Amino acid sequence: MSQKVFVSAQEVADRAGVSRSAVSRTFTPGASVSPETRRKVLEAADALGYHVNHLARGLMRNESGIVCLIVSDLATPHRSGMIKVLTQELQHSGKIAMLVNTDLSDGSVDLALRQAIHYRADASIILSGMPDKSIAQLCLKSGQRLVLINRDDEQDGPLRINLDDEEAAGRILIAFLRAGCRKLAFANSEAGTPSLMARENGFVAAARAHGLDVVVERYGWTGYESGRVLAQRLLTRNQRPDAVFCATDLLACGFMDAARHQFSISVPDQLCVAGFDDIEQASWASYQLTTFAQPLATIAREAVSWLESGPVANSEGRTSAIRLHADLVWRSSIRGG
Amino acid sequence: MSQKVFVSAQEVADRAGVSRSAVSRTFTPGASVSPETRRKVLEAADALGYHVNHLARGLMRNESGIVCLIVSDLATPHRSGMIKVLTQELQHSGKIAMLVNTDLSDGSVDLALRQAIHYRADASIILSGMPDKSIAQLCLKSGQRLVLINRDDEQDGPLRINLDDEEAAGRILIAFLRAGCRKLAFANSEAGTPSLMARENGFVAAARAHGLDVVVERYGWTGYESGRVLAQRLLTRNQRPDAVFCATDLLACGFMDAARHQFSISVPDQLCVAGFDDIEQASWASYQLTTFAQPLATIAREAVSWLESGPVANSEGRTSAIRLHADLVWRSSIRGG
DNA sequence: TTGTAAGCGTTATCAT
DNA sequence: ATGATAACGCTTACAA
Numbered sequence: 044m045s046q047k048v049f050v051s052a053q054e055v056a057d058r059a060g061v062s063r064s065a066v067s068r069t070f071t072p073g074a075s076v077s078p079e080t081r082r083k084v085l086e087a088a089d090a091l092g093y094h095v096n097h098l099a100r101g102l103m104r105n106e107s108g109i110v111c112l113i114v115s116d117l118a119t120p121h122r123s124g125m126i127k128v129l130t131q132e133l134q135h136s137g138k139i140a141m142l143v144n145t146d147l148s149d150g151s152v153d154l155a156l157r158q159a160i161h162y163r164a165d166a167s168i169i170l171s172g173m174p175d176k177s178i179a180q181l182c183l184k185s186g187q188r189l190v191l192i193n194r195d196d197e198q199d200g201p202l203r204i205n206l207d208d209e210e211a212a213g214r215i216l217i218a219f220l221r222a223g224c225r226k227l228a229f230a231n232s233e234a235g236t237p238s239l240m241a242r243e244n245g246f247v248a249a250a251r252a253h254g255l256d257v258v259v260e261r262y263g264w265t266g267y268e269s270g271r272v273l274a275q276r277l278l279t280r281n282q283r284p285d286a287v288f289c290a291t292d293l294l295a296c297g298f299m300d301a302a303r304h305q306f307s308i309s310v311p312d313q314l315c316v317a318g319f320d321d322i323e324q325a326s327w328a329s330y331q332l333t334t335f336a337q338p339l340a341t342i343a344r345e346a347v348s349w350l351e352s353g354p355v356a357n358s359e360g361r362t363s364a365i366r367l368h369a370d371l372v373w374r375s376s377i378r379g380g
Numbered sequence: 381m382s383q384k385v386f387v388s389a390q391e392v393a394d395r396a397g398v399s400r401s402a403v404s405r406t407f408t409p410g411a412s413v414s415p416e417t418r419r420k421v422l423e424a425a426d427a428l429g430y431h432v433n434h435l436a437r438g439l440m441r442n443e444s445g446i447v448c449l450i451v452s453d454l455a456t457p458h459r460s461g462m463i464k465v466l467t468q469e470l471q472h473s474g475k476i477a478m479l480v481n482t483d484l485s486d487g488s489v490d491l492a493l494r495q496a497i498h499y500r501a502d503a504s505i506i507l508s509g510m511p512d513k514s515i516a517q518l519c520l521k522s523g524q525r526l527v528l529i530n531r532d533d534e535q536d537g538p539l540r541i542n543l544d545d546e547e548a549a550g551r552i553l554i555a556f557l558r559a560g561c562r563k564l565a566f567a568n569s570e571a572g573t574p575s576l577m578a579r580e581n582g583f584v585a586a587a588r589a590h591g592l593d594v595v596v597e598r599y600g601w602t603g604y605e606s607g608r609v610l611a612q613r614l615l616t617r618n619q620r621p622d623a624v625f626c627a628t629d630l631l632a633c634g635f636m637d638a639a640r641h642q643f644s645i646s647v648p649d650q651l652c653v654a655g656f657d658d659i660e661q662a663s664w665a666s667y668q669l670t671t672f673a674q675p676l677a678t679i680a681r682e683a684v685s686w687l688e689s690g691p692v693a694n695s696e697g698r699t700s701a702i703r704l705h706a707d708l709v710w711r712s713s714i715r716g717g
Numbered sequence: 718t719t720g721t722a723a724g725c726g727t728t729a730t731c732a733t
Numbered sequence: 734a735t736g737a738t739a740a741c742g743c744t745t746a747c748a749a
Contacts, residue, residue, distance in 0.1 A: 184385075434727095
């Protein structure tokens with residue numbers, strides 16, 4: 044297609060009157076070059092607009108510097124926030140993010156991982172879906188690292204970073220009880236991902252431990268609109284709940300809006316609401332949602348530092364799992380405090 | 381670092397009992413291979429877990445398939461929405477997105493473009509900041525394509541996609557006038573990007589054409605919090621405005637929240653508000669913001685199809701600019717309709 | 718410290 | 734249709 048004409052190391056070498064290797068060494072941190080040649084090379088490179096070809100370098104070094112981010116629902120506040128911190132952290136450690144959007148086809152996580160292999164990515168970070176066992180094994184066998192965030196998979200080999208969802212659910216139950224709520228509900232999507240289900244199960248279990256029942260409702264995709272539908276369903280019951288734990292903030296925003304504008308219910312006076320993720324909108328004046336903060340910075344740091352850490356034990360790759368704590372962010376969608 | 385051991389074409393060839401070239405041809409669309417060899421190769425490849433090395437392929441073909449997305453404020457609804465459609469469109473046409481986050485350092489757009497060159501990206505799409513003239517020239521000279529979205533630059537060579545911001549500003553003025561508003565205000569950030577300024581200038585000019593003045597206030601970064609500050613400033617004036625055009629939806633959300641919750645002003649009864657971008661939150665029940673929709677799908681399609689179109693005229697690369705129309709999305713933050 | 722030469726995994730050219 | 738061979742731009746022993 045486009046007639047690309049990049050400057051090569053040879054041209055720089057010619058102009059500087061040195062060998063190709065001298066040029067290569069100049070751009071290799073920690074290689075031995077005399078200050079004089081270095082200067083000449085840098086000068087020629089600058090004049091010619093030379094930039095090391097990372098494709099070729101990756102080929103030789105067997106290390107591309109590419110990390111593949113596999114993501115769906117790219118435009119949701121939580122996911123985009125995740126991508127933001129991950130790209131920052133990756134760039135900070137000299138890597139570059141390749142972004143694969145899996146919104147389109149089904150089973151596209153596998154397709155995405157194939158892309159990662161094609162470009163010889165040093166690692167893949169999966170924020171959505173679950174890879175097929177076989178393709179995941181291929182990645183690991185090929186020496187590619189795998190990080191699963193909020194996927195809670197049983198597979199061996201990848202790094203798994205998860206939150207303590209159950210425990211958080213228990214804490215929010217206490218908060219509801221302190222606010223005097225007894226008619227509990229849980230609003231979930233039908234996505235059924237491990238972390239979503241852990242929140243649900245944790246909440247139900249904690250309630251049961253206190254001798255209380257929870258009305259659970261699930262609907263559609265984990266977004267604002269689903270929150271409205273869930274409100275429709277939960278707030279039209281004979282026994283209207285006085286406390287709702289929503290599986291995500293996005294659901295909670297939709298739920299609150301429906302409760303207030305459609306059912307004229309006052310939050311938190313007549314209904315306490317809690318969410319999960321602490322997306323930016325949770326802090327907006329219209330919501331002031333009590334929620335759990337995803338420790339984004341920590342997640343990114345842990346993920347990237349694990350990628351940087353030396354080679355994984357070839358012997359079946361040591362199994363690593365990190366469970367992080369989610370801080371409760373108190374706002375006014377729950378009475379008291 | 382990690383001992384990566386990917387399967388090579390040679391290994392596949394050996395196992396299938398054919399030559400390397402046969403393997404290569406099997407994976408090159410439109411190459412001539414007999415069904416028989418093809419089958420043997422595919423079988424061996426599958427058994428071994430072979431995947432074409434795009435690094436090496438890019439080296440040979442002088443075409444990496446990589447497109448670099450250069451972005452700041454990654455986590456805002458508008459930017460993430462943009463990234464979503466762009467990645468979809470790119471993947472759809474067989475390309476892959478490399479994401480560079482420029483939130484960190486200043487002048488990092490140049491750094492980002494350097495990364496694009498390092499990885500021999502076929503093109504770069506810039507959603508934020510402006511590249512230095514020299515580095516942009518280097519990209520173009522190297523045969524890399526450049527797309528600037530909502531940057532409205534004068535430079536020659538790159539494709540420039542912009543909205544008709546001035547014209548849109550004129551339309552919203554009419555809407556305000558029809559609603560009976562006469563005390564106009566414009567809420568802007570201090571970012572001063574061309575599109576933001578075009579909205580401001582277009583609004584002021586249109587008002588002047590109708591013999592009306594506009595109070596313009598600018599503050600901080602283009603986010604929710606700035607909207608609140610701007611409301612603070614504009615709503616405490618002697619002459620309180622009865623209509624505010626906010627440069628973006630995010631500003632508008634902050635503005636509306638402050639107006640309602642802090643100043644107990646009713647929107648749209650006492651104050652009409654309009655925004656720009658049509659982010660998801662604009663449609664939420666708490667805002668119901670009248671705004672202009674960014675034609676995201678069209679933008680992405682235009683950008684990617686331009687990348688696919690044959691080689692740019694080497695003779696100074698024909699100058700291409702696309703100006704798109706922003707549809708007005710009517711909701712209830714303006715009276716009437 | 719420097720240059721020479723081999724090799725990374727492809728694809729493209731050219732015979733066959 | 735197939736196989737040998739020469740690139741592609743780089744890094745890295747190895748030799749000087």
